[in-house]
Amino acid sequence: MAQEKTTAASGPLAGVRIIELAGIGPGPFAAMLLADLGAEVIRIDRPGESLSRLPPERDPTRRGRRNLVLDLKRAEAVAVLLRLVETADVLIEGFRPGVAERLGFGPELCLARNPRLVYGRMTGFGQDGPLAQAAGHDLTYISLAGALHGIGRAQEAPVPPLNLVGDYGGGAMFLIFGVLAALIERGRSGRGQVVDAAMAEGAALLMTPFYGLFAAGLWRDARGENLLDGGAPFYDSYRTEDGGYLAIAALEPKFFAELATLIGLSDEDVRRQYDRDHWPALRARIKAIIAGKPRAAWIAMLEGSDACAHGVLSLAEAPAHPHNVVRRSFIEINGVTQPAPAPRFSRTPAAPPAPPAAPGSDTEAILREAGLDPASLRAEGVLG
Numbered sequence: 001m002a003q004e005k006t007t008a009a010s011g012p013l014a015g016v017r018i019i020e021l022a023g024i025g026p027g028p029f030a031a032m033l034l035a036d037l038g039a040e041v042i043r044i045d046r047p048g049e050s051l052s053r054l055p056p057e058r059d060p061t062r063r064g065r066r067n068l069v070l071d072l073k074r075a076e077a078v079a080v081l082l083r084l085v086e087t088a089d090v091l092i093e094g095f096r097p098g099v100a101e102r103l104g105f106g107p108e109l110c111l112a113r114n115p116r117l118v119y120g121r122m123t124g125f126g127q128d129g130p131l132a133q134a135a136g137h138d139l140t141y142i143s144l145a146g147a148l149h150g151i152g153r154a155q156e157a158p159v160p161p162l163n164l165v166g167d168y169g170g171g172a173m174f175l176i177f178g179v180l181a182a183l184i185e186r187g188r189s190g191r192g193q194v195v196d197a198a199m200a201e202g203a204a205l206l207m208t209p210f211y212g213l214f215a216a217g218l219w220r221d222a223r224g225e226n227l228l229d230g231g232a233p234f235y236d237s238y239r240t241e242d243g244g245y246l247a248i249a250a251l252e253p254k255f256f257a258e259l260a261t262l263i264g265l266s267d268e269d270v271r272r273q274y275d276r277d278h279w280p281a282l283r284a285r286i287k288a289i290i291a292g293k294p295r296a297a298w299i300a301m302l303e304g305s306d307a308c309a310h311g312v313l314s315l316a317e318a319p320a321h322p323h324n325v326v327r328r329s330f331i332e333i334n335g336v337t338q339p340a341p342a343p344r345f346s347r348t349p350a351a352p353p354a355p356p357a358a359p360g361s362d363t364e365a366i367l368r369e370a371g372l373d374p375a376s377l378r379a380e381g382v383l384g
Helices: 026-036 075-085 099-103 107-113 138-145 164-189 199-206 208-215 253-263 267-271 276-290 295-302 322-327 363-369 374-379
Strands: 017-021 040-045 066-069 090-093 118-123 193-198 235-239 245-249 309-311 330-333 336-339
Touching: 017 026, 017 075, 026 040, 026 090, 026 118, 026 164, 066 363, 075 107, 090 164, 099 107, 107 118, 118 164, 138 164, 138 199, 164 193, 164 199, 193 199, 235 276, 245 276, 245 295, 253 267, 253 276, 253 295, 267 276, 295 309, 363 374
Parallel strands: 017 040, 017 090, 040 066, 090 118, 118 193
Antiparallel strands: 235 245, 245 309, 330 336
């Protein structure tokens, strides 16, 4: 799709050139995933500003990209960005609505330079609406979506699900989904377009099955009272003898029957699995049984069976699990253990991710490739 690059690339997105305007949360994560699959991603950092608590070389979400620094508050730097846009397939930005337009690189100007450009916009509440200009974070976005309300224990406050639901599930994944859909459509029309991805809307869309169950009267609009929110005793986590936890997800009767056989539940427990009146007694019985052995004993007994139960692994433990080792689900870059790229492709596998680049490390090479003079731009203070 993009012009010939100076280095060979592999993966299903090889040949796609992406400009990433540095931000936090979903934008960098989306750019990382696209780079993992072979896209050439040029990250543009802001001069003298760190957007992460991690040193750049140890931030996994920066992996796989080339990097330059531009002071986009200066018109000369915006001119450089627009020059790069001319040969790009995608631009990703995560500013509040109107900021890119005010600085001189909004969608209208960029598409005028490159009508084939896919302009990806990542915000919390979207480009318009009463909350468009409001500050927020994952927790506020998923509150608006109705997602946070359903996460947590009965009669207790909602529990923040890390920032997986808004930033990454509802944000980065839907931004990527929109960008790739726009690239496919461009293959037919030859024209780019703007992708307006909002974390609140993505999180709401993730809730689609639950809105369906609620409308059908099959889901209670309360925390901790349903099949998948910890309300059901056969879909929950239980403390083991040594203080670890065992996750049980034996939803279907045949899997619950297997669990019952292995851990010693009664025939009545199996028969009354979906009887809500029986759930308190069943929960108490499972809790007492699981508390009777250490986590390792339960893993040895249940792992790999159809009981749908597994020990809850920590961040430190998960990479060392034999299954993850065999699958190479984790990799190490610059001494940082991190998840490997996913999914996998049979015909166009991507190369291992390159280590994170320090801010500005590729500035001169990128500018020369664009036909620009790094020395004069640096002298003008454009590069920060």
